[in-house]
Amino acid sequence: MTAPSTFGLSTEARNLQWLLSNLVEEVPGVHSVTVVSSDGLMLLSSDPGHQTAQAAGKQDGPRGSSADLATIVSGIGSLTVGAAKLMEGGGVKQTMVAMEEGSVFVMSISDGSLLGVHATPDCDMSVIAYHMALFVGRAGHVLTPELRSELRKSMESAQ
Numbered sequence: 001m002t003a004p005s006t007f008g009l010s011t012e013a014r015n016l017q018w019l020l021s022n023l024v025e026e027v028p029g030v031h032s033v034t035v036v037s038s039d040g041l042m043l044l045s046s047d048p049g050h051q052t053a054q055a056a057g058k059q060d061g062p063r064g065s066s067a068d069l070a071t072i073v074s075g076i077g078s079l080t081v082g083a084a085k086l087m088e089g090g091g092v093k094q095t096m097v098a099m100e101e102g103s104v105f106v107m108s109i110s111d112g113s114l115l116g117v118h119a120t121p122d123c124d125m126s127v128i129a130y131h132m133a134l135f136v137g138r139a140g141h142v143l144t145p146e147l148r149s150e151l152r153k154s155m156e157s158a159q
Contacts, residue, residue, distance in 0.1 A: 029123030
């Protein structure tokens with residue numbers, strides 16, 4: 001996980017970090033996961049590929065990094081919200097982008113934050129969508145302004 005030690009974090013923050021880590025570890029095909037605030041700032045991130053490269057002493061550059069996924073999720077979220085307004089389609093629940101070499105899923109969280117998942121091209125989309133919905137259901141009611149502030153500070157101190 002691309003977050004500092006959970007020492008000093010509230011129970012809610014530790015629980016969200018655990019949920020995020022569990023999503024990556026337990027759902028087949030998931031590369032990395034991020035939570036982005038409504039203003040585009042990364043709140044939580046789990047990027048096992050980035051950690052593996054660091055542990056091996058490799059510098060693979062920013063490509064595939066947590067910050068890149070957060071930027072992509074924020075951009076996709078903004079684009080789809082704008083499209084939904086233009087089309088009078090109501091709120092955006094989920095967006096999925098299927099590419100030749102991977103997939104990106106973005107799901108809204110109740111406070112305007114977004115959950116983003118980067119997965120393999122052969123992932124089971126319905127399984128990922130199900131687990132994302134579980135995460136959103138569990139995280140949505142605890143992402144208070146105070147917790148978002150705590151998570152932002154935690155991410156800033158990790159860099």
